[in-house]
Amino acid sequence: MRNKKIVTIGGGTGSYTLLSGLKKYSVDISAIVSMADDGGSTGILRDELGVLPPGDVRQCLVALSDSPQMLRNLMNYRFEEGGLKGHNFGNLFLSALEKINESFSVGVEQAIKILDVKGEVIPVSDESMRLFIQLKNGQILAGENNLDHNEEIREIGLQNVFLKPQVSAHKKAIERIKSADVVVIGPGDLYGSILPIFLVKEIAEAIKKTKARIVFNCNLTNKKGQTENFTIDDYVKVLESYIGKNKIDFVTFNNNNIPPLLVKKYEKREGKGSVIVFKRQQKSGSYKIVMADLLRREEIKEKIGDLISGTRSFIRHDSDKLAKVLMMIAEMGEYENIIKEII
Amino acid sequence: MRNKKIVTIGGGTGSYTLLSGLKKYSVDISAIVSMADDGGSTGILRDELGVLPPGDVRQCLVALSDSPQMLRNLMNYRFEEGGLKGHNFGNLFLSALEKINESFSVGVEQAIKILDVKGEVIPVSDESMRLFIQLKNGQILAGENNLDHNEEIREIGLQNVFLKPQVSAHKKAIERIKSADVVVIGPGDLYGSILPIFLVKEIAEAIKKTKARIVFNCNLTNKKGQTENFTIDDYVKVLESYIGKNKIDFVTFNNNNIPPLLVKKYEKREGKGSVIVFKRQQKSGSYKIVMADLLRREEIKEKIGDLISGTRSFIRHDSDKLAKVLMMIAEMGEYENIIKEII
Numbered sequence: 001m002r003n004k005k006i007v008t009i010g011g012g013t014g015s016y017t018l019l020s021g022l023k024k025y026s027v028d029i030s031a032i033v034s035m036a037d038d039g040g041s042t043g044i045l046r047d048e049l050g051v052l053p054p055g056d057v058r059q060c061l062v063a064l065s066d067s068p069q070m071l072r073n074l075m076n077y078r079f080e081e082g083g084l085k086g087h088n089f090g091n092l093f094l095s096a097l098e099k100i101n102e103s104f105s106v107g108v109e110q111a112i113k114i115l116d117v118k119g120e121v122i123p124v125s126d127e128s129m130r131l132f133i134q135l136k137n138g139q140i141l142a143g144e145n146n147l148d149h150n151e152e153i154r155e156i157g158l159q160n161v162f163l164k165p166q167v168s169a170h171k172k173a174i175e176r177i178k179s180a181d182v183v184v185i186g187p188g189d190l191y192g193s194i195l196p197i198f199l200v201k202e203i204a205e206a207i208k209k210t211k212a213r214i215v216f217n218c219n220l221t222n223k224k225g226q227t228e229n230f231t232i233d234d235y236v237k238v239l240e241s242y243i244g245k246n247k248i249d250f251v252t253f254n255n256n257n258i259p260p261l262l263v264k265k266y267e268k269r270e271g272k273g274s275v276i277v278f279k280r281q282q283k284s285g286s287y288k289i290v291m292a293d294l295l296r297r298e299e300i301k302e303k304i305g306d307l308i309s310g311t312r313s314f315i316r317h318d319s320d321k322l323a324k325v326l327m328m329i330a331e332m333g334e335y336e337n338i339i340k341e342i343i
Numbered sequence: 344m345r346n347k348k349i350v351t352i353g354g355g356t357g358s359y360t361l362l363s364g365l366k367k368y369s370v371d372i373s374a375i376v377s378m379a380d381d382g383g384s385t386g387i388l389r390d391e392l393g394v395l396p397p398g399d400v401r402q403c404l405v406a407l408s409d410s411p412q413m414l415r416n417l418m419n420y421r422f423e424e425g426g427l428k429g430h431n432f433g434n435l436f437l438s439a440l441e442k443i444n445e446s447f448s449v450g451v452e453q454a455i456k457i458l459d460v461k462g463e464v465i466p467v468s469d470e471s472m473r474l475f476i477q478l479k480n481g482q483i484l485a486g487e488n489n490l491d492h493n494e495e496i497r498e499i500g501l502q503n504v505f506l507k508p509q510v511s512a513h514k515k516a517i518e519r520i521k522s523a524d525v526v527v528i529g530p531g532d533l534y535g536s537i538l539p540i541f542l543v544k545e546i547a548e549a550i551k552k553t554k555a556r557i558v559f560n561c562n563l564t565n566k567k568g569q570t571e572n573f574t575i576d577d578y579v580k581v582l583e584s585y586i587g588k589n590k591i592d593f594v595t596f597n598n599n600n601i602p603p604l605l606v607k608k609y610e611k612r613e614g615k616g617s618v619i620v621f622k623r624q625q626k627s628g629s630y631k632i633v634m635a636d637l638l639r640r641e642e643i644k645e646k647i648g649d650l651i652s653g654t655r656s657f658i659r660h661d662s663d664k665l666a667k668v669l670m671m672i673a674e675m676g677e678y679e680n681i682i683k684e685i686i
Contacts, residue, residue, distance in 0.1 A: 082390070099423075
């Protein structure tokens with residue numbers, strides 16, 4: 001049997017988690033990566049060197065890399081002092097390769113060889129894009145980094161996002177979506193990592209037309225002002241409005257209990273309803289929800305203090321659990337029913 | 344027959360040239376590298392990150408690397424804009440590895456694996472050293488970078504150099520010198536790249552005691568205020584005074600004609616006598632001089648302008664010619680005489 005062709009759509013930590021799990025299976029992975037990031041080390045490199053944003057691509061490369069842990073640590077290393085402070089080594093690596101080759105994509109292809117990457121990492125576009133954010137009061141903010149740092153979004157609330165200029169999609173991204181068996185969306189920031197990919201028109205078109213099974217790994221938590229009080233249904237509705245068609249076949253969602261201390265921590269920062277709770281009556285679309293234990297258990301607690309304060313703990317997907325459920329969805333026949341509960 | 348064990352001593356462009364040629368032969372190379380550099384990108388990294396100087400080690404690693412040209416280009420890439428301007432990517436690579444491992448040597452060992460390096464590159468010490476320069480008027484300058492940038496040296500003249508603090512040699516460096524068949528010194532800046540290695544006391548001791556054949560690749564040009572008007576004999580005398588014993592067996596020297604335009608260019612900048620001319624009567628020591636064509640011919644002249652102005656041309660050793668002569672010296676038996684002219 002030939003390998004399943006899996007396309008992933010996202011960026012950031014979510015893609016890292018997803019790809020780290022998927023790469024353990026015999027599948028052909030093509031990670032299509034958001035190129036809208038303009039904060040932190042990536043933002044400085046964009047501004048100062050005029051390069052495309054390397055951060056999201058780097059995380060996907062490292063996740064899919066079969067190179068020794070040492071090399072993967074190096075790619076994630078962040079300088080802590082002097083003029084280099086805050087710069088991530090892997091970002092510098094990708095920016096230098098872009099400069100040498102005068103093409104981000106060619107640089108990424110070389111990085112794939114150097115890092116012994118299993119699969120493809122495809123920047124959604126080879127052109128420079130900028131994300132704009134419209135608030136509920138009509139105000140417009142320029143730059144993806146506002147999503148993390150702008151208090152106005154938290155207070156006023158986000159209405160929608162758009163790209164300016166519109167950019168062409170990387171040809172390979174279109175081809176891979178067309179011929180995919182499964183397209184996996186998220187987990188990841190809805191407005192920061194996922195929707196910027198659908199905003200590239202040819203990508204939304206390709207998603208609309210593909211015969212692939214489309215799965216959305218629903219986030220476990222909401223963000224104040226962005227996905228505030230979102231239900232699974234709300235996520236699907238927003239996603240499909242940006243795709244332009246009801247296309248989502250499956251949503252994966254965690255049904256393992258989240259430790260109350262962690263829930264409290266999130267609610268303190270992001271408000272009530274920031275940890276998503278599935279309610280049967282909220283499901284309105286024709287998509288199926290696959291409930292499974294997807295929760296990462298933090299295994300290492302270096303200090304008792306961390307355990308109590310919970311400062312080092314996040315509500316996150318577990319790579320292996322997530323990959324297993326996705327492989328089940330990828331492998332299951334039309335009428336097969338191997339999943340415990342599909343709602 | 345077992346591979347000859349060749350130890351090289353130096354740093355900078357000279358070591359790069361030497362090692363690029365030697366690596367084409369079946370020999371065991373151990374490059375012992377100066378760690379006194381404190382200028383440019385390296386100097387900034389020393390100051391800001393508190394790392395050891397990566398520049399000389401990087402050049403040796405790249406010279407001995409069997410990895411694709413692409414990766415070697417990356418290691419030599421220099422950022423040209425913004426806060427990263429002037430930083431060499433390979434230097435950042437070595438500094439990040441040092442930080443991650445909390446040891447420069449361990450970082451270098453990992454770099455050797457990543458870059459598929461043929462042979463060893465051994466920093467002369469794992470401790471931070473600083474080169475001090477005493478002028479003929481007794482004045483003392485702190486920092487190796489003065490050798491390239493301080494006008495006082497050119498005017499007053501250099502008397503000697505010393506290290507402060509004294510540092511311990513890397514154990515491997517001592518072992519390799521002890522068991523070497525041939526120790527090759529230079530080409531390279533006498534005061535900037537070669538003598539800082541001999542200033543590490545255990546290294547000078549090891550050189551004194553080794554049974555290896557010792558070869559000095561004499562520079563082709565002199566530096567105003569440093570090796571001003573030096574003859575081959577002057578180089579040998581200074582080297583042996585820092586070793587503490589007459590130890591040099593062979594000196595290689597170029598006998599191919601240097602284009603007059605190039606000679607003029609050097610004399611204009613560094614004064615008369617800046618291009619060394621061998622004179623038989625100047626030889627006083629018991630070392631043998633091996634005369635051969637060692638001159639690099641610049642093959643690519645991008646513009647006619649360059650050819651005329653000579654701005655892109657340097658008087659440099661040719662990697663392959665140099666390596667060939669060194670291999671002859673390494674392979675020749677006690678009484679064998681296969682070299683055209685030994686003086």
